Amino acid sequence: xxxxxxxxxxxxxxxxxxxxxxxxxxxxxxxxxxxxxxxxxxxxxxxxxxxxxxxxxxxxxxxxxxxxxxxxxxxxxxxxxxxxxxxxxxxxxxxxxxxxxxxxxxxxxxxxxxxxxxxxxxxxxxxxxxxxxxxxxxxxxxxxxxxxxxxx
Numbered sequence: 394x395x396x397x398x399x400x401x402x403x404x405x406x407x408x409x410x411x412x413x414x415x416x417x418x419x420x421x422x423x424x425x426x427x428x429x430x431x432x433x434x435x436x437x438x439x440x441x442x443x444x445x446x447x448x449x450x451x452x453x454x455x456x457x458x459x460x461x462x463x464x465x466x467x468x469x470x471x472x473x474x475x476x477x478x479x480x481x482x483x484x485x486x487x488x489x490x491x492x493x494x495x496x497x498x499x500x501x502x503x504x505x506x507x508x509x510x511x512x513x514x515x516x517x518x519x520x521x522x523x524x525x526x527x528x529x530x531x532x533x534x535x536x537x538x539x540x541x542x543x544x545x
Contacts, residue, residue, distance in 0.1 A: 403467060407535050410462035415527050418455030422447055422523050443501050444519060448494055455527075456486045459534075468543030481542045489530050496526035 425447035430436040439445050460482055464470060473481065500522035509516045516524075 403539075404535075406467045407463075407539075410459060410467050411531050411535075413462060414455045414459035415524075415531075417458045418451050418527060419520070419523060421454045422451035423520065425450055426519050442498065444497075445494075448497060448523075449490075451523075452490050452493060456483075456490070460486075463538065463543070468539065470543065472543055478542060482538070485534070485537050485542065489534055492533070493526045493530045496529055497522045500525050 422444075426436075426444050429444075429447050433446065436444060436446055460479070463482075464478075470478065472478070501518055504525070505518045505521040508518060509521060
């Protein structure tokens with residue numbers, strides 16, 4: 394078992410960094426999705442797009458958290474210069490953000506039509522959609538970041 398864990402250390406660290414980044418993203422999304430609609434009335438539904446600013450700002454928080462955790466704990470640096478590495482990371486993250494926002498809209502409109510009561514906590518449609526989009530996009534992120542940006 395120990396040998397298997399050591400062999401999969403990078404994947405486990407990526408999962409840990411991803412979980413922390415997701416917590417930052419989900420937490421900031423929850424806060425923003427509650428308070429931004431009080432300031433911007435169209436935040437709940439801006440021309441058919443639900444919670445656009447909350448999604449963009451919270452995803453940005455998650456991306457920056459993930460970048461620093463990735464370079465500190467997960468991946469080895471050295472494949473590219475720091476400037477190029479950061480540019481590649483942000484490019485991949487931009488594409489991932491578009492994908493995540495798209496998945497969020499699909500989940501929010503078609504998949505999660507009601508809140509889910511887990512007994513101890515009620516998961517809103519927004520939160521279920523956000524969590525699902527993050528999980529789906531994280532698989533792609535690991536593969537691309539490992540192969541393209543950092544030393545695989």
